Amino acid sequence: MAAALRAVPVPLALIAMTALAGVVLGRVYAGPLLPRLLAGAAFGSVLVSVAARRLPSWLVAPLSVLAMAGWTAWSMRQAAVLAGLPGSLADVTADAARNGIPRLLTAMIPIEPTPDTVLVPLVATWLAGLTGAEVALRGGRVLAGYLPPVLLYAGALYVVGPNAAPAIWPTVVFVAVAAVGLVVSARPGPDAGAVDAGPATTLRAAVRLRLAAGAAFGTVVVVGLVAAIGPTVVAQVDGRPVDPRRYVEPPQVETLDESPLVRISGWALHPEQELLRVRTERPDGAPAAGAAAPPDIDRSARPADDLPRGDGVRIRLAVLSDYDGVTWRVGATYRNAGRILPTATPAPGSTMETVRQEITIGELSGRLLPAVATPREVSGARVAYDPSTGTLIRPEGLTPGLRYTVTSDRERPDENLLAIANVPAGDSVARVLRVADGVPEPLRRLSAQLAEENGAPYARATAVEQFLAEHYRLVADAPSGHAYPNLAFFLFGPRNAGGQRGTSEQFAAAFAVLGRLSGLPTRVVVGFESTGDGPVRAGAAYAWPEVLFDGLGWVPFDPLPRPDEEPRPVEEDFRPVPDDPPPSEAPEPTVEPTASPEPVAAADGPADGNGLPTPVLVGGGAGGLLLLVGAVLLTLLAMRRALTRGRLERGDPGERIAGAWREVTDALWLAGQPVGPDLAATEVALRARHAVTGSGPPGDTAWPPGDTAGSPGDGAAEQAGAQAPASAGAARYGSAESTGTSRADLAAVRRSQHGALLEDTARTRAADEVEELAGLLNQVAFAPGTATPEQAARAAAVATAYVAALRATRSRWHRLLWSVHPGPLRRPR
Template sequence: MSAPGIAAPARRGRRTRYRLRVATVAACLTLMCVVAGAVAARVYHGQTLLLLVAGAAFGAFAIGFALRNRPSFLAPSLSATGLAAYLLGAIVLTSDGTDPLGTTIVDALVNAVPRTLTALIPVEPVPDTVVVPVFLTWLAATLSCEFAIRYGRTLLGCLPPTLLYGAGLYLVGPNADAGPLFAVAFCVLAAAALAVTAAPPERRPDRDATVEGQAPSRTPALMGAVVTTTVLLAAVAVLGPAAARLVTTSPGDPREYVEPPQLTDIDLNPLVRIAQWAQFPDQELFKADTSADAWMRLAVLTKYDGTTWQAEGDFRTAGTVIPGAGEATYSADVEIIELGGKLVPAAADPAGVTDLPIAVNLYTKCLLTPDGLATGTSFHVDSALVPEPTGVETARPDLSDPATVTLPPAPPEIMTQIAEYINTTFDTPYERAQGLADFLSQHYAFDPEAPSGHDLPALGFFLGSPVTAGGQTGTSEQFAASYAIIARMVGLPSRVVVGFDVPAGSSTVTAAQGQAWPEVAFDGPGWVRFDPMPAAGVAPIPPEDTLEKMEEETPSPEEAEGGGGEAEDFNDEALEQDGDFNEEAGQEDAGIPRWVWYAAAALLLACVPLALKARRALRRRRRLRTGTPAERVAGAWAEVLAEAARAGVKIPDHANAEEAAVRLSALKADIGPLPRLVNAAAFAPGAVSEADADAATGLVAPFSRTIRHQVKWMRRVLT
């Protein structure tokens, strides 16, 4: 009689335990989706995206969990409706309100994928950059809930969050530090979900015991478990070694496969706009309301091939915040009138832009708007205004960037003459930079009617042709381009900047304020602007007068050695001495026999191989015994490559460790785990232990002995 009374509490207890397990699994899978979304949020600015993906995960799971015992078509339908509503809310939340809502939604949905991949890091959370992660998070949470909660397949339910985690890692690429805490948290949540996994449908109590009105049999569930386990073990066995090798490699960046925003023809060579501006100085380009006087840059050009000046680097889509800038100390509100093109005027260095979609060149910090500038376009830009440089008078030139010191082939002779004059007249780098600016401003004239052109023939005509033929006059295009080339000839890194001189307050910037100017890089002060333009109303001095005077004052080589000019005549009878002068000189040199000099030279040559061997031994000792474990592994690798080169197997600089190992296999010498240790030293130096370093350095000597017979005897003797 008591059996029914006892069975009812047992059923209630069993139902309670089951529901606790289901709730735990749902919570773990929801948090797994949040963690996967947080991985991608590491490259976004602020916490907005993290909150959006967390809300998407909880919203999708809430709908699926509430409808877990309803017909299967109902949950996906309501989930799709919830996704649409949530995406709409995310777009409204991240929109700046400048465009109509319908236009913003269409633009975000159409351009979501390319703009997410081309957005500059840190990515600004705007409608077209949040749509993809929010959509994927919602989809992963919905599928995970259906698999794990409705059908009781918890392992299968872990697959969507795992794929979302992988997508987040792919989006981040090498642009963020390693996130081991995310991986640990993800694995712990997955393990917890599997540990308290929901009971299979046939063991569900009461109203939770049916799926679409019927309880499935135990046999398919058992077969599914066996098949899943088998597939999992096979995947681990096959993919495990490959995954282990990937741990120490740098991930690829998907942004490399997306074409960055492109410049128009008018922006590819902005120097040609100078001549047009000079001819129409009253043309209104844009209105500006600025907080201080500043030079607003349009383009920075560092590469010169003898024909045109061009900018280095690509433009990358950015949000309202530009990375790498300091604290904003300058602001400007700009309204375009007739400027045109895609390049955006801004003072250096821009820190943020609002009301205008932009891309930035991280190398030069110049701005571009993909849609181009049109009349009426307005925006606000904040800049970390570069202060006046200090200590430039004693600073050394910054030669770290080869692009800023590369010279075009065969510059005109007049440039060589001016460079020799600057080197002869001035001593310090700053004096040469300022002296070159003074030389151009004092010897050449400004002519707004001068034709455009800054290739080498045009600059040679500007600098060297007489005034009567149209030379020695030009616009800031010729002055800036000539200065930059000659500066490189005297050892100064230089570039050309195109921009505008904008005063403080509200004003209309005209074409007369457009100008090109050169800049020189100094170690410490950075890029310093120089002005080679002539002063108004000052007549120029013909450059040939100064250059010819320098040639007259410069002594010839014979005079510098004392063999010319008014040297004394040693054939004068008054200077003759008793006896043979040459004989006395020969007797003075007879103190050291000639054969001693030959013997010393031979001994010196004999010591060269010994010196080379000693140098090689010291270098090997330094590489293998000093430094951190990672540095010792790198030193061992360098020694192996050096020994291989002696044997005739040269490894290209661009080859990675695996490719180098394939080439080294031709020597039939064992290098053991050295390639793996090299990758670890390069990408995870902190994980390399002393034991790893000892193992790597211990491979060098056997490798050298093995390939010694393959080294040519002459090289073996001499080195």
């Protein structure tokens, strides 16, 4: 009987130690479901081993695994029902088995107990209890049987990491339970009946006294060591535990979802495409008003102000916070999340309104999940979430017919506080204040002009909003693009060539860039405008900018023009000054005769009694001037050559390709045919071909005017002059044959024509290769880091050949001054 009683505490200790791992892990889970399921697994695993103690050892493991399968199936069902996940038990369990570990390590804290986040801890707990019970009870090695629960407990601490407070009390209880189990399971001393009562009693008393003294001494020593060494050891340990989530790649999205802004133009061309269907409920559960006949909203032609304020519901698809001068990107780190998402803290000057929508996906593709900002509960779909931007994704991708319900807290700032609100600054908002290198100078000047006239942050934001709404046209067929050159063409390009018109993509991107240049933290949001019920079509998709204000949060702005207003030309309010205006041709100074000319000194006489002779002074001055001019020309030649070498030979392959392209554009500038920043690389290549061969589009410059070194007409005249010898030679050749010229003269004419033909062929080849250089430049811009050294070397060769070919078409005097012209040294690099 006593032996049976001594055997009971060991299983109880194993159950308690194994269940405590669930308590520790449950600190990062939402609700009490996980600790309860793991406690059941701990109890069941140890109970099976105790009940099967009399059976052969090889039969215990199969029986325990069968019991584990039953408990796991029941637990999966409970978790699926609680999370509201559709699908059969087999499908849910299979998905959890495939994705349990990565989803557990990438889940958002607090983790919702769904089948995929419960399966791994459940199985690990059961196996730890089974192994510990078999070793401690069947093998009789209690201390060794504690090893599996200890490892499970340590694993729970590691998974929690820095995401919860230190588990002090669970650890104390864990150690105390383990100690009690060891003490109770100690083997008894010799049987009292085998020894005389008197000596046995004396012996037992002596042993107990010795053990008590040894225990007391050992306790004092341990406590003393802990007090002496503990602080030193603790000081060597990092105060923040390692987070295993940083070693696991979170859910990723495709490029189309990383930058959905480029989809605006495609949706605008197919406005009737039904992307999704929405049904909005009021907080009391009744459907929103107007559900019977929801009007369609075509966002490609109608701005949000067309709708009465409060009737339109903005459904957000993605928030784009990162801009590198080429593309606006979400830049999110998604974490698997359950139904309950982290609660957003409202700004002090804002009010929160609860919006509950049932959304059915139609023809919308990708992984981004539409929802009203800011979502706090999602049911019907497994999602991943980025709290910093509030963007939702479905890792498996969207499918037609997918239906889910999302409850959001829509934040409404107090408009009365906007006029006096400030904007934050510092490292916390550096991401939404960053301006990438390469901003066109006209954008900087426009931003500075708007900022000078408006001091307060809200006034600056409103000024940018009004400037875009008053001067630009909203169209549906504008090409996509929001890189710096695209924005420069949208803002300053000539109207008759497609400038000053665009979709909401260009309006929102231009607002965000101009805002950041004036010190406003901005971002771009892509979404849809909906009445709250009914279909949401592609024409309702649009982009809008937002500005972050202290105490108010993110405030949306609407820079789209009114449909009934004709935009005013940009030149009326903003006319930027060129960076390097061409020098005006000043008239030659007129020498006026003097009334009483001074007497001329003798040519060989001194100017005064102590001065040098006049010829010496004149000769010395002329020589010094020539030396000075020569030094300046040599310095300019050396600087130009150093600039060319630096562009073509230094930096990574991408920088060298960009440098080769600058050599081509500088050559066009020197030839009197500059290209504006609004032109694409392929358009510049066509103009470069025209500059050499005379074919292709004319070299008109786009507004605003840039640097010029001559008119296109001058260049055409020089080109015609360069081609004149060949035409003259042909004329001479024809006349020679008709008049019977000698064979020697005819051979000379043929050689002259052949040389001109070879020269024209070389020029044509050099012009054709510029298109190849334009392709390499586009590769560098849209796929950074993919250029190779061979491509950079090829770009340098193409640029060198083209510059030589273009220079050969200029006049002799122009070719002489080509290498020392200071223009490329002061042009923007």
